Amino acid sequence: MEYSEFAHYDLGQAVAHMTFQAHAMGLAVHQFRAFDRQRLADDFRVPSPWEITSMAAIGVPVGARETHTGTGTSRERRSIRDVVWC
Numbered sequence: 001m002e003y004s005e006f007a008h009y010d011l012g013q014a015v016a017h018m019t020f021q022a023h024a025m026g027l028a029v030h031q032f033r034a035f036d037r038q039r040l041a042d043d044f045r046v047p048s049p050w051e052i053t054s055m056a057a058i059g060v061p062v063g064a065r066e067t068h069t070g071t072g073t074s075r076e077r078r079s080i081r082d083v084v085w086c
Helices: 007-024 037-043
Strands: 028-032 055-059
Touching: 007 028, 007 055
Parallel strands: none
Antiparallel strands: 028 055
């Protein structure tokens, strides 16, 4: 099988479109990369040269957004000066 140099770009586009579709259906999406890639590949017998690159949880959050706590759950936005330098 020939490897495409655009595979990761194509994956990003696919996840982005999947996210928009899920949102249109009233669902939430959380893409993540913090998982044991090798163990999943072993458990699911993913053949070489394929690789597990990303995962996404899709569904309806339990409870209102305001009740979610923890890292990355704040709905407050940083000011432009906090994220851009000139």
